[in-house]
Amino acid sequence: MAFQNPDREQIKHLLQGSDTVAVVGLSDNPERISYMVSEAMQKKGYTIIPVNPNADTILGQKSYAKLSDIPVPVDIxxxxxxxEHTPGVAEEAAAIGAKTLWLQLGISNEEAASIASAAGMNVIMDRCIKVEDSILLPEGKPKS
Structure with a gap:
């Protein structure tokens, strides 16, 4: 059976219950989409953890070489x-106990989805987290 993203209500619930977002491939270049999306999510109240082995800090946050280096629990x-690089990322995400694997707009991989699903993770592919958050939580996340 072909992969299908969760419906919008499920995505909204997932975003409401998530605080920490590790961003694999986050660029330190403010002109890159990964930077812009992550900066917007940070401004909305999410804790952004950069995963980029070539940077020390991005968006004022310490950058980690790989997911397993992150010392705190990761939601997304x-x-x-x-x-083609996402199955390995899915394995790392499963190994750290992340709740959700989110592949950005234009990125999808059935193998990565299978790995993450088998580990009990939510999987979203080919969707922009910033767009979904803006549509589903326009007023921001409810304060816990």
């Missing part, structure tokens, strides 16, 4: 890497 692993 948001991926800005080419589709």
């Amino acid at each position: 692993v948001n991926v800005f890497r080419r589709s």
